[in-house]
Amino acid sequence: MKIIKFGGSSVANHDNIKRVFSILQEKLKRSEIAVIFSAFGGVTESLLEIARLAREGDETYRDLLQTLEEKHLMLVRQLIGVHNQSTVMTYVKVRFKELEDLFHGIYLIKENSPRTLDYVASFGERLSAFILAEALSAQGVRTQFLDARDVIRTNDRFGQAKVDFETTNSQIKSYFGKHEGVKVITGFIASTAKGETTTLGRSGSDYTAAIFAGALEATDLEIWTDVSGVLTSDPRLVYTAFTIPQLSYSEAMELSHFGAKVIFPATMQPAMKRNIPIYIKNTFEPENPGTLINGDVSVGPLIKGISSISNISMVTVQGAGLMDSAGASSRVFKALAEAKVTILLISQASSEHSICLAIKSHEAFLAKESVEKEFYYEIKSGEMDEVTLLHNLATIAVVGENMKHNPGASGRMFRALGRNNINVAAIAQGSSELNISAVIPQADLQKALNALHEAFFLSENKVLHVFLVGTGLIGQALIKMIANQQEKLRGDNELDIQIHGLANSRYMAFHEDGFDLKNPYQLSDTDDKTDLNRFIEKMEEMNFSNSVFVDCTASQDVAELYSKILEAKVAIVTPNKKANSGSMENYLALKKIAKKRGVKFLYETNVAAGLPVINTLQDLMLSGDKVIRIEAVLSGSMNFIFSELEKGDPFSEVVKLAKEKGYTEPDPRDDLSGMDVARKILILGREAEQTLEFDNITIQSMVPEDCQKASSVTEFFEKLQGHDQSFLDLLKAAEAKGEKLRFMATLENGKAKVGLNSLPNSHPFSSLSGSDNMILLTTDRYLDRPMIIRGPGAGADVTAAGVFADVIRIGNYTRE
Ligand code: ADP
Ligand code: ASP
Ligand code: MG
Numbered sequence: 064m065k066i067i068k069f070g071g072s073s074v075a076n077h078d079n080i081k082r083v084f085s086i087l088q089e090k091l092k093r094s095e096i097a098v099i100f101s102a103f104g105g106v107t108e109s110l111l112e113i114a115r116l117a118r119e120g121d122e123t124y125r126d127l128l129q130t131l132e133e134k135h136l137m138l139v140r141q142l143i144g145v146h147n148q149s150t151v152m153t154y155v156k157v158r159f160k161e162l163e164d165l166f167h168g169i170y171l172i173k174e175n176s177p178r179t180l181d182y183v184a185s186f187g188e189r190l191s192a193f194i195l196a197e198a199l200s201a202q203g204v205r206t207q208f209l210d211a212r213d214v215i216r217t218n219d220r221f222g223q224a225k226v227d228f229e230t231t232n233s234q235i236k237s238y239f240g241k242h243e244g245v246k247v248i249t250g251f252i253a254s255t256a257k258g259e260t261t262t263l264g265r266s267g268s269d270y271t272a273a274i275f276a277g278a279l280e281a282t283d284l285e286i287w288t289d290v291s292g293v294l295t296s297d298p299r300l301v302y303t304a305f306t307i308p309q310l311s312y313s314e315a316m317e318l319s320h321f322g323a324k325v326i327f328p329a330t331m332q333p334a335m336k337r338n339i340p341i342y343i344k345n346t347f348e349p350e351n352p353g354t355l356i357n358g359d360v361s362v363g364p365l366i367k368g369i370s371s372i373s374n375i376s377m378v379t380v381q382g383a384g385l386m387d388s389a390g391a392s393s394r395v396f397k398a399l400a401e402a403k404v405t406i407l408l409i410s411q412a413s414s415e416h417s418i419c420l421a422i423k424s425h426e427a428f429l430a431k432e433s434v435e436k437e438f439y440y441e442i443k444s445g446e447m448d449e450v451t452l453l454h455n456l457a458t459i460a461v462v463g464e465n466m467k468h469n470p471g472a473s474g475r476m477f478r479a480l481g482r483n484n485i486n487v488a489a490i491a492q493g494s495s496e497l498n499i500s501a502v503i504p505q506a507d508l509q510k511a512l513n514a515l516h517e518a519f520f521l522s523e524n525k526v527l528h529v530f531l532v533g534t535g536l537i538g539q540a541l542i543k544m545i546a547n548q549q550e551k552l553r554g555d556n557e558l559d560i561q562i563h564g565l566a567n568s569r570y571m572a573f574h575e576d577g578f579d580l581k582n583p584y585q586l587s588d589t590d591d592k593t594d595l596n597r598f599i600e601k602m603e604e605m606n607f608s609n610s611v612f613v614d615c616t617a618s619q620d621v622a623e624l625y626s627k628i629l630e631a632k633v634a635i636v637t638p639n640k641k642a643n644s645g646s647m648e649n650y651l652a653l654k655k656i657a658k659k660r661g662v663k664f665l666y667e668t669n670v671a672a673g674l675p676v677i678n679t680l681q682d683l684m685l686s687g688d689k690v691i692r693i694e695a696v697l698s699g700s701m702n703f704i705f706s707e708l709e710k711g712d713p714f715s716e717v718v719k720l721a722k723e724k725g726y727t728e729p730d731p732r733d734d735l736s737g738m739d740v741a742r743k744i745l746i747l748g749r750e751a752e753q754t755l756e757f758d759n760i761t762i763q764s765m766v767p768e769d770c771q772k773a774s775s776v777t778e779f780f781e782k783l784q785g786h787d788q789s790f791l792d793l794l795k796a797a798e799a800k801g802e803k804l805r806f807m808a809t810l811e812n813g814k815a816k817v818g819l820n821s822l823p824n825s826h827p828f829s830s831l832s833g834s835d836n837m838i839l840l841t842t843d844r845y846l847d848r849p850m851i852i853r854g855p856g857a858g859a860d861v862t863a864a865g866v867f868a869d870v871i872r873i874g875n876y877t878r879e
Contacts, residue, residue, distance in 0.1 A: 065090065066281045068099040068250060068272035072289040073346040074191060075104025077141040082346055084202065086287065091204065094282075097239075097246040097275060100195050101268040102187025103138065106131065107251075110162075114183045117170040124166055132159040135190055142198035151197040158190055177221035181252075182260045185212070188249035188268070196247035207244035211271055214238050215253035217261045224253055224261035226274060228333075235278035248275065269327040273341070277333030284334055284341045286326060291345040292354030293318065293325050296369045300509050301516045302576050303526075307354050307367050314367050314462055315341070315356045317497045321407075321460035322372040331356065365472050366463035369515050372407060375456040376427035377488060377502055380434055381417030382447030392418055398437035404430045408458055408500050410489040419489045421502050427452050456488060457508040460500035461515060467496040476501070479518035483608040484632050484661060485511050507606065514608035525557060527874050528577075528607035530564035530633075532598065533615030534586065537638060538567075540863035541615060546580035548867075558874040563605060566593045568616075573601055595624055603631050611873055613866060614639045629656040629664060636869040638668035638862050643749070644742035647756055650749055663876055665869035670743045671697060671836040671856035673865025679852065680750040683842060690751035692841040692849075693810040697743040699834030699857035700726040700734040701765070701806035705819075706832045708804065714790035715783040726834055726857070730776050735765040737806070737817045744808035744815045747838075753813055763818025765806065797821040803829040827851060834858075 067090060069083050090096050101107075109131050116124035135155050139148060165183065169175060189210060196208040214234040217224035231253075239246065250268025253261050263270045269286055276284040293315065294304040310318070312335040319328040326343060334341050334356070341356040380395055392411070395418060399406060408421035422430055431450045441447040466472040473492070476499055480487055489502040503511050517526055529545075531538055545560050552558045561577030570590040578584045591597070602610055612628050614621050614637035622641035629635060635657075643650055643666060657664040667677045683690070696702050703726050707717045718735070721727050727734045741760045748755040764771075767786045773779040797804050802821045805828045809816050822829050831837055836856025839849040855861050 064279050064281045065094050065096045065283050065285060066099065066272050066276040066279070067096055067285045068268060068287065069101065069346065070268065070286070070288045071101040071104040071106070073104075073287050074100060074195065077138060079104075079346065080138070080142065080195070080198070082349075083287070084199065086346065086349055087199070087204075088202075091245070097248060097279070097281075098195075099248045099250045099268055099272040099275065100188065100192045101250045102184075103134070103191045106134075106187040106191070107184050107265070110183050110187055111180060113166060114169055114175055114180060117166040118173055118175045120170065120173065122170075124170070128159070128162060128166060132156075135159075135194065139194055139197075142194065143201045147197070147201045151194055154193055155190060158186055162186055178219075178259065181221045181224075181262045184262055185249075185252040185260045188251045192247055192249040199245070199247065205244040206247050207242050209238065209242075209246045209248045210252075211249045212252055212254040212260055215263075215271065215274060217253045217255060217263070219255045219257075219259060219261065221261055223264045224255075226253070226263070228274075228277075230256075231274060232278040235275060239279060263329070264327065266324065266327045267329075269330040273330040273333040276339050277337055280337055281339055284339050285344055286330070286341060287344050287346045288325060289345065289347060290325060291348055291351040292343040293323060293356075293368065295367075295520050296512055296516050297323065297371065300371070301369075301512050303513075303516060303521060305520075306351070308352065309359065309361055309363075310354060310356045310367055311360050311464055312356060312358060313495070313497055314464055317460070317462045317493070318368045318370045321458065321462065321498065321500060322370040323368065326356075360464045363465065364463065364519070365465050365475075366461045366519050368463070369459065369461050369512060369519070371457055371459045371508060371512055372423075373457050373505060373508060374424045375407065375421050375458050375502060375505070376424040377453040377456055378420045378422060378427065378430050378434070379417055379451045379453070380420075380438075380447070382438075382441060383416045394437050395420075395434055398433045399430055402426075402429050402433035404433070408489065408491045408502065410491045410502075419502075421456070421458050421489065424454055427454065453488065455505045456502050457505045457511075458500055458502050459508070459511055459515065460498045461519065462498045464497060466499070473499050475518050476515060479514045479608075480511060482661070483507075483510055483514045485514070510606040510608050517608065521559075525874050526559045526561060526607075526609060527870060528605070528610045529560060529562045529613055529870065530598070530602050530610065531562055531613045531615065532566045532595075532621055533613075533618075533639075534565060534567045535615065536859035537863050537866065538613075538615035539583070540859045541613070541866050542580055542583050544863055544867050545870075546583070549580065552871070556871070556874070558871065560870065560874070563607070564598065564601060566595075566598055568618075569593055571598055573605070575605070595621060599624060599628060599631065602628075602633055609873075610634065611636055611870055613637065613870065615863075615866065617641065625653055625664070626656055629653065629660055629662055632660050632662055634662040634873050635664045635666075636866055636873065637666050638672075638866055639666075640669045640742050640746065642666075643669055643746045644757060647749065647754055663873050665872060666746075667869050668862050668865035669746050671695075671838060671852070671854075672858065672862040673868065674836060674838070674852050674854050674856055674861075676747065676838050676852055677750055679850070680747065680840070683840070683844075684750070684752055688845075689843045690753075690840065691811070691843065691846070693744070693747055693751065693808075693838065694828075694841075694849075695744065695747065695808050695836070695838040696805060696828050696831055697740045697808055697836055697838070697856065698734060698806060699836060699855070700728075700731075701740070702831055702836070703834045704735075705804045705806055708790065708794055713784070713787035715780060715787050718783065719780060730779075732766045732771065732779060737762045737764050740806070740808050741815070741817045744810055744817060747808075748810045748815055751810070753810070755813075755815060759815070761814070761816040761818070763816075765819065793819070793821075805829070805831070827853075 113124045113127050196206045200206045216227045216230040250271040292306040296304040298304045312331040316331045319326045344353040404426045411418045434450050485507045487501045492499045564573045570586040571593045572590040610633040612635045619641045741762050770782045837853040841849040
């Protein structure tokens with residue numbers, strides 16, 4: 064005999080039920096089965112909601128009840144042909160009439176005891192199982208509807224009744240002995256010896272199935288749901304969660320006890336007792352093997368899964384000299400047991416006179432009250448403090464039998480939490496060493512789960528979550544590069560880069576699972592309007608571990624948000640020079656925040672695009688070298704102009720050509736003014752640990768005064784012609800000396816200057832042509848021959864490549 068249970072989502076609508084029936088038809092060909100059904104998806108919730116409204120005197124409960132009745136009648140019509148409908152229609156209508164009376168009573172007396180609620184909830188399963196039994200029988204299956212209240216006997220703890228197995232087992236066996244046909248059974252519900260309706264706890268239909276499996280010594284128990292088995296973590300919070308192929312009964316119990324909703328914790332007990340294997344299967348993907356839960360302790364991964372419980376409060380009981388006596392802790396537990404408070408986690412430090420308990424938040428005040436009542440005199444005399452409560456917490460637990468005697472797990476767990484700046488309020492390890500659990504802020508839950516999931520299951524693959532602002536040439540090139548390298552990075556570098564947020568100056572969009580980079584997302588007016596503060600909030604809400612903000616704009620507004628972003632523990636990568644070339648104070652402040660928050664702020668592309676200038680300088684400084692002099696050609700456009708000038712064309716023509724080739728800014732004066740070069744040498748100077756302000760840089764502009772005043776670019780070019788001769792004179796004078804004109808920046812003795820220099824042919828800069836950059840670093844160690852860094856220092860592709868390299872660097876920094 065196989066016991067097969069289908070959950071609410073598997074029978075939520077006609078389409079789903081068709082799948083269920085085809086699974087059942089297959090099973091029937093092969094073995095004897097009994098089927099347990101939950102209420103149709105969402106029905107239990109609606110019944111309880113209607114009861115709440117009725118109790119509060121809200122008459123809309125009647126509308127909801129009617130909708131619920133219609134939903135059931137509709138399913139009857141969809142599932143059963145007209146000729147066979149009458150019995151079942153009558154059954155449904157009679158049940159709803161009873162419900163109507165019941166809710167009217169609740170409405171009048173304004174009372175909803177757990178006893179009443181259990182009775183209310185029982186209608187869900189009674190309706191679904193009856194309708195489905197009739198529908199199956201209409202398909203030619205010989206069925207026998209069984210209301211489990213007739214056989215499962217419990218105590219009267221309404222809402223969470225305890226099973227009397229002796230009576231239950233014998234009643235089940237006797238029932239099955241006397242009745243033919245495929246039993247179609249209500250999940251979730253039972254009754255007391257006095258015949259009062261009880262329930263086994265929310266989600267308890269799994270347990271019903273296990274009770275039947277145990278009583279009938281079934282060969283297997285199958286739980287069919289809407290996911291492919293027990294996953295490594297809650298798939299709603301960890302998108303990379305995957306199916307655990309096999310779990311021991313204890314592991315499954317522990318995972319579900321700590322929040323894995325997919326299986327009700329008590330389900331494992333009856334199965335374990337008789338060693339009945341439990342299969343967790345997906346109604347929507349029946350061919351997936353799902354999860355097998357049995358008695359085997361496989362030699363597998365260190366941990367099997369991670370689960371969590373939200374809305375937790377922590378109760379701290381303390382009092383010097385009192386709490387270290389064993390008697391006191393047992394009084395705490397007794398008080399909580401009497402108040403029926405469930406304790407999820409206990410943590411007690413041997414050196415402290417306190418005990419911390421994690422409990423569900425809705426029981427927190429009850430817990431405080433009952434412990435304070437128990438210790439009334441001790442609190443009054445000051446021997447013990449008042450009980451304190453801490454709210455907005457969650458518990459997370461990593462579970463697996465292989466953790467036994469293996470100290471690696473806790474190290475890995477707390478390292479992952481620590482690295483992601485997640486505060487741990489309490490820690491506990493079960494004495495069976497099956498789980499390690501911790502209490503953390505609720506707000507960090509998703510981040511913590513993902514960080515742990517990554518650390519334990521994807522440790523081969525580190526995931527970086529990128530949020531990109533600026534989708535111009537550089538941004539686009541970056542997306543393309545990440546897309547092209549994604550597979551290789553995953554394979555060779557164990558690094559997975561996903562983009563979760565995109566914004567340009569007008570619109571922004573987000574994707575929880577990461578945008579598909581192969582078909583780049585086009586921002587449009589159907590997206591939200593860009594709001595940078597909202598963008599940051601969204602990054603915080605997504606709360607991924609290892610988030611990186613990539614700023615591919617040249618915007619001052621974006622740069623001003625860096626401190627806020629770093630404070631939110633999000634790393635930054637950017638070619639945008641605005642932040643680092645602002646005040647020295649701001650430059651230092653950003654470094655300080657990044658350090659304090661343990662995140663990286665990388666900006667290799669601030670100077671000379673992807674050329675390794677800033678990293679090289681930082682490495683030199685770290686290793687104790689000292690910069691004596693920096694000479695640099697840092698503007699591709701200026702280098703193009705002055706090396707091109709040597710060919711003999713007039714200056715104004717050469718500038719025009721540079722503009723046509725896209726080497727200059729739209730207004731070439733932005734390049735010719737030397738401002739951009741000044742910003743770059745400023746940043747290099749600061750990286751060389753010099754205190755520099757922009758205003759102290761001597762800048763020789765290449766824009767003649769009258770050209771500066773020109774109101775348009777066209778007018779500027781006209782005026783520039785008037786200066787062609789003086790540039791020619793400069794060139795001739797240099798050539799007469801056997802020299803070349805180069806626009807460069809110099810930093811020496813704490814002074815930076817930017818301007819045109821006439822350099823001997825032997826100078827390294829003289830050989831520079833086109834739009835290349837070159838940087839000469841003269842240091843204590845590179846004294847006789849300076850270190851030379853040379854290459855293309857501008858362009859979207861090389862800049863994007865530099866940004867990409869910084870992003871990858873962050874992946875390497877954050878690796879364990
Ligand atoms: P049913 O209606 O079939 O009883 P439930 O909603 O009770 O289904 O349980 C299945 C759901 O449990 C899944 O859809 C998933 O969202 C949630 N869940 C939470 N943790 C886990 C986990 N570790 N593995 C699988 N599912 C989980
Ligand atoms: N229908 C019940 C509930 O929603 C029991 C179950 O689905 O397992 O809690
Ligand atoms: Mg369930």
